[in-house]
Structures are given as structure tokens and as C-alpha cells.
Amino acid sequence: xxxxxxxxxxxxxxxxxxxxxxxxxxxxxxxxxxxxxxxxxxxxxxxxxxxxxxxxxxxxxxxxxxxxxxxxxxxxxxxxxxxxxxxxxxxxxxxxxxxxxxxxxxxxxxxxxxxxxxxxxxxxxxxxxxxxxxxxxxxxxxxxxxxxxxxxxxxxxxxxxxxxxxxxxxxxxxxxxxxxxxxxxxxxxxxxxxxxxxxxxxxxxxxxxxxxxxxxxxxxxxxxx
Amino acid sequence: xxxxxxxxxxxxxxxxxxxxxxxxxxxxxxxxxxxxxxxxxxxxxxxxxxxxxxxxxxxxxxxxxxxxxxxxxxxxxxxxxxxxxxxxxxxxxxxxxxxxxxxxxxxxxxxxxxxxxxxxxxxxxxxxxxxxxxxxxxxxxxxxxxxxxxxxxxxxxxxxxxxxxxxxxxxxxxxxxxxxxxxxxxxxxxxxxxxxxxxxxxxxxxxxxxxxxxxxxxxxxxxxx
DNA sequence: CGGTCCAGGTGTACGGCGTACACCTGGTGC
DNA sequence: GCACCAGGTGTACGCCGTACACCTGGACCG
Numbered sequence: 001x002x003x004x005x006x007x008x009x010x011x012x013x014x015x016x017x018x019x020x021x022x023x024x025x026x027x028x029x030x031x032x033x034x035x036x037x038x039x040x041x042x043x044x045x046x047x048x049x050x051x052x053x054x055x056x057x058x059x060x061x062x063x064x065x066x067x068x069x070x071x072x073x074x075x076x077x078x079x080x081x082x083x084x085x086x087x088x089x090x091x092x093x094x095x096x097x098x099x100x101x102x103x104x105x106x107x108x109x110x111x112x113x114x115x116x117x118x119x120x121x122x123x124x125x126x127x128x129x130x131x132x133x134x135x136x137x138x139x140x141x142x143x144x145x146x147x148x149x150x151x152x153x154x155x156x157x158x159x160x161x162x163x164x165x166x167x168x169x170x171x172x173x174x175x176x177x178x179x180x181x182x183x184x185x186x187x188x189x190x191x192x193x194x195x196x197x198x199x200x201x202x203x204x205x206x207x208x209x210x211x212x213x214x215x216x217x218x219x220x221x222x223x224x225x
Numbered sequence: 226x227x228x229x230x231x232x233x234x235x236x237x238x239x240x241x242x243x244x245x246x247x248x249x250x251x252x253x254x255x256x257x258x259x260x261x262x263x264x265x266x267x268x269x270x271x272x273x274x275x276x277x278x279x280x281x282x283x284x285x286x287x288x289x290x291x292x293x294x295x296x297x298x299x300x301x302x303x304x305x306x307x308x309x310x311x312x313x314x315x316x317x318x319x320x321x322x323x324x325x326x327x328x329x330x331x332x333x334x335x336x337x338x339x340x341x342x343x344x345x346x347x348x349x350x351x352x353x354x355x356x357x358x359x360x361x362x363x364x365x366x367x368x369x370x371x372x373x374x375x376x377x378x379x380x381x382x383x384x385x386x387x388x389x390x391x392x393x394x395x396x397x398x399x400x401x402x403x404x405x406x407x408x409x410x411x412x413x414x415x416x417x418x419x420x421x422x423x424x425x426x427x428x429x430x431x432x433x434x435x436x437x438x439x440x441x442x443x444x445x446x447x448x449x450x
Numbered sequence: 451c452g453g454t455c456c457a458g459g460t461g462t463a464c465g466g467c468g469t470a471c472a473c474c475t476g477g478t479g480c
Numbered sequence: 481g482c483a484c485c486a487g488g489t490g491t492a493c494g495c496c497g498t499a500c501a502c503c504t505g506g507a508c509c510g
Contacts (some may be wrong), residue, residue, distance in 0.1 A: 012487075036468060048469075049488050057468065081434050088430060131441050139437050145256065204433075205313060207440075209306050211432040212364050216356050223357075237458075261497065273498075274459050284499065 013045065014052045019063040023098065026064065031100040036060070061104050062112045068094060068101045069114035075121050078102035080129025087125065088143075091118070116174050137180045137195070142204035238270065242277045244288040245408065248323065251289065256325040261285070286329050287337045293319060293326045294339035300346050304353025313368075316343070341399050360403045362420070367429035398412035 018039075025042050026034050036057055040047040043137040054060045071094045075087035095102050099148070119140070171178035236242070243264075250267050251259050261282055265272040279285045296319045300312035320327050336344070344365070352362040396403035 014366055035466080037466080046489055048471095048490080051469070052487050056278060081438055085430065085434060089427070092426060103332075107328075129441065130445060131437075132444055135437075135444055142437070144435055155433065201317060202314070205310065207433060207436040208367055208429075209310060212356075212360075212367070213434045215360060217430075219357055219360055220355060260495085262495080271460055272501095273461080276498070277458050 013043065013053055015063070018043070018050060018053045019060070020066055022060060023064050023067050026100045027098055034061075034100065034104075059114055062108060065101065065105055065108060066112045066114040068098050069105075069112070069118055071097075074120060075125055080125055080131075082093070084122070084125050084129070113173075116170075116177060120174040120176045123180060127176060127179070133179055133182075135189065136176075138200065138203045139202040140180065141195070143208055144204070238268065238274065238278055238287070243275060243291055244269070244285070247285060247289050248292050251325045252323055256328055257330075259286075267377070274306060287333060290330055290333060291337045291339040293323050294330075294337070296322075297343060300350055305350055305356075309347070309350050309354070312347070324396055338398075340357040341395075345399040345401045348405060352401060352404070356358065358404055358407075361401075363425065363428050365405065366420070367432055419429045425433065 021043055022034070022039050025039055028039075029038075036050055037047045039060075040050050043050075050060070057207060072087075072091045076083050105115075122143070123136055123140060126139050127133070131139060241398075246268055247259070247264050250264055262272045264285075265275055268275075275285070279288060297316045298310075300315075301308050347368070348361055348365060351364050352358070356364060358392055394408070
């Protein structure tokens with residue numbers, strides 16, 4: 001009679017079910033409600049049961065991020081600037097649907113597959129739009145944080161993964177990211193985090209300041225100043 | 226003889242001492258080491274003693290942020306773009322000195338005085354450089370996150386503070402911020418958070434995309450494409 | 451000088467967190 | 481009929497923030 005106690009005996013858990021439940025629970029209950037214990041309660045299960053499906057809380061969060069980022073569809077086609085604009089606005093809409101997601105993404109230290117996929121498709125758009133590899137690299141950095149909704153320090157360059165086979169596999173899965181990585185170090189398989197943060201920062205800064213200066217000048221002309 | 230037990234009896238705590246200790250402890254021990262208990266231990270004191278000087282952990286973090294942001298000196302003078310550039314790079318240097326600070330700042334929901342002061346001086350630079358109030362407003366948003374190191378959603382517009390006397394005092398302390406606030410709503414004392422997030426996002430996005438397009442075009446010309 | 455006051459440090463305790471580890475249980479395959 | 485094991489359970493540990501009652505030593509006042 002155990003089964004009649006909670007209706008239909010509760011469908012068995014699975015990594016998929018856990019992650020989906022976590023996402024919609026976080027959607028409804030807010031960022032700070034994301035705890036293993038509360039999520040377990042939501043699923044009508046004892047906390048430790050979750051650990052049969054995710055290794056720990058970090059992996060849970062990674063999985064949630066992946067699910068959300070996956071909601072951003074692939075970009076469209078056409079003139080690069082319009083396509084990129086639409087793609088980024090689509091990403092923003094998704095993040096607005098899941099208010100907890102931006103904070104969680106920022107707290108992650110290593111990128112999940114869906115995030116890498118998103119970055120890869122952005123790099124592809126730049127390349128297809130006629131950007132050189134190097135300019136694409138700078139552009140990706142400049143877009144960081146605000147415009148992707150993603151962190152600017154996405155890759156923690158301290159955690160080296162020197163396994164060459166795995167790197168090759170990554171390079172096949174995310175060819176445009178691999179291309180960028182190769183542009184800095186000379187061997188294509190070298191670590192991804194080997195770019196000059198200070199230079200990238202100044203690049204983005206000057207891009208913005210330059211744009212603002214143009215707007216200011218236009219404004220002054222308009223006002224006859 | 227109590228005093229000989231720990232050397233010089235330990236100078237009495239104070240809000241100042243607690244905050245300074247917290248900052249340098251976090252500098253050395255990393256973000257996740259910031260706990261009331263560990264900080265108390267560091268100070269040779271029982272955890273609850275800290276609560277005689279800060280109301281709770283949030284206030285501690287706010288105080289730490291204020292201390293760090295205070296390290297960014299006032300901006301210099303001169304052509305706006307160079308001055309702004311130097312000021313922002315100074316801010317970045319400070320944040321790099323305290324690696325935990327960026328994360329903590331991003332987690333805060335309401336701005337501390339030093340943060341407001343920093344924002345105010347940035348707004349002042351724009352205004353002095355010839356920017357209209359409205360363009361300054363957009364520019365501040367566009368600078369958000371990455372370039373200040375500060376969060377883009379700095380003001381939580383849900384927490385309304387409708388006390389007019391307090392607002393007037395704020396307006397006196399941070400005149401340039403008040404000016405921006407006044408530019409959107411028409412009464413200068415209305416809430417600060419009443420700007421169109423979507424519009425500001427697209428403004429910043431288009432600023433970056435426009436700048437990138439210019440660079441791309443220049444690159445193509447250089448290569449004769 | 452005796453007494454009161456109180457800022458500031460203490461001790462204990464509670465509820466919440468992530469999760470290690472031993473255990474049970476019901477279905478599957480030999 | 482029985483071993484196996486994926487998946488759910490129960491208990492326990494050490495950490496966290498912090499409420500609350502308490503103590504203590506110096507300042508101040510009659």
C-alpha cells in the first residue's frame with residue numbers, strides 16, 4: 001500500500017528529471033531557494049537521493065545552466081550584425097525567463113557544453129561576417145559579461161587540462177573556439193586561457209569610449225555646440 | 226594575568242578594525258573564506274563579538290566593499306576620454322588587488338556610499354566632457370558591469386525609498402546621479418531605477434556592434450577585401 | 451568611596467546547509 | 481531460488497549565520 005500513500009508511487013528520478021525540476025523550482029522560488037534539501041523535498045524524496053543522479057551541488061548547477069543555455073536556439077543567418085544582434089537578444093530573453101540563471105552562470109568557474117556551444121556559434125557568426133580570427137577573439141572578449149549574460153572570466157586558466165586527446169575532441173566539437181585559442185598561443189592545442197586580460201580589457205574599454213565619443217560629437221553638432 | 230596570555234591583551238575591536246581585518250583576510254584567504262567565524266578567529270575573538278560592530282554579514286560585506294572602492298582615488302582632470310580611461314583603469318587595478326571584491330560587489334543589491342561616489346564622479350566626468358544628461362545616462366549603463374567592475378543591475382528598483390527628505394540629502398551628496406535620475410522620471414526625486422532596461426541593453430549592444438563593424442571594415446580594407 | 455550603568459566580549463543553542471557512509475529494497479537475470 | 485545492483489533511505493558530521501542571556505571591567509556620579 002505504499003504506492004497509494006503518495007498517489008501514483010512517484011515516477012522514478014533521473015538526472016534529466018532532477019535537473020528540470022531544479023530549473024522550474026528555481027524559476028518559482030528564487031536564487032537562494034536552490035538547496036539540495038529543498039529540491040529533494042520538492043521532488044518528494046530524501047536529500048541524499050539526489051546524489052544518485054548528480055555528483056554534488058556544483059554539478060547540479062552546471063546541469064541547470066546547461067539546460068537554460070540550451071534554450072537559446074541556434075543563431076539565424078544573414079548579415080552578421082543583424083544576426084548577432086538577434087542572437088544576443090534571444091539569449092537575453094532566455095536569461096530574463098530564468099532570473100536566477102545569470103547569477104549562477106557568473107558563479108561557475110568552468111564552462112559547460114551548452115555554454116561552449118553558445119560561444120562557438122557566436123564565434124562562427126563573427127568569422128562568417130568577415131572578421132579575422134584575431135579580431136573575432138577581441139570581439140568575443142568585448143562582448144563578455146553584459147552582452148552574453150556570461151562572465152568575462154569564463155575560463156579559469158589555472159586549471160590546465162593537458163590531455164591532448166581530450167583537447168582534440170574539444171576542438172572538433174567547438175571548432176571556432178579552437179580557432180581562437182590557436183590564434184594566441186601558436187600551437188592550436190595550447191591552453192585556452194592564455195590571452196592578455198589587460199589588453200582585452202582595454203580593447204573593450206576603448207571600443208566603448210570611441211563609440212561614446214562619436215555620439216557625443218554628433219550630439220554637439222546637432223546642438224550647434 | 227589574563228593580559229599576558231595573549232601578549233598585549235589585544236587592542237579593542239572597532240568597526241574600522243573589523244572591516245580592515247576582513248579585507249586583508251579575504252585578500253589572503255580567498256572569497257569562500259569570508260565567514261564570520263573565521264574572521265573572528267583571525268581577530269582572536271569569539272564569533273558573536275563581531276556583531277557588536279556590524280549588524281550582520283551583509284553589513285560586513287558592504288563595509289568591505291566600501292573600503293575597497295574607496296581605494297579608487299578621485300579621477301584626474303583633462304580631456305574626458307583620457308581621464309575616463311585612466312579612472313576606469315585605476316578602478317580595475319584596485320579590483321585586481323582584491324580578487325574577492327568583484328564577486329562580492331556583484332552580489333550586493335543596494336549600493337554603498339563609496340560606490341555611489343564612484344558612480345557620481347564618473348557621471349561628472351561625462352557631463353564635464355560635454356555629454357548631455359541623457360547621453361550620460363546611457364553611457365553609464367553601457368559602461369556597466371565589465372568596465373566599472375560593477376554590476377549592471379546596480380539599483381534594485383523594487384526597494385522604493387519614498388522618504389523625500391532622505392532623497393534630497395542623497396541628491397545633495399551625489400548631484401550627478403541625481404541629475405540622471407531626474408532626466409528619466411520628470412520629478413527629480415522619483416525612484417532611481419525607473420529606466421528602460423531593455424532599451425539600455427540594446428544601446429550598449431549597438432554601441433559595441435557598431436564599433437566592431439567599423440574595425441571589421443577597416444580590417445577588410447587593409448587586406449584589400 | 452560605593453554604587454550604577456553600559457559598551458563590549460562570551461557561551462550556548464538553534465536551524466539550515468552540503469554531503470560521507472552504511473543500509474535497505476525491489477526488480478532483473480542467471 | 482538466488483545473487484546482484486540501481487536507486488531510495490537514515491543517521492551523522494562539520495560548517496554556516498545569528499538570537500539571546502550572560503558576564504565584566506572601566507567610567508561616571510552622588
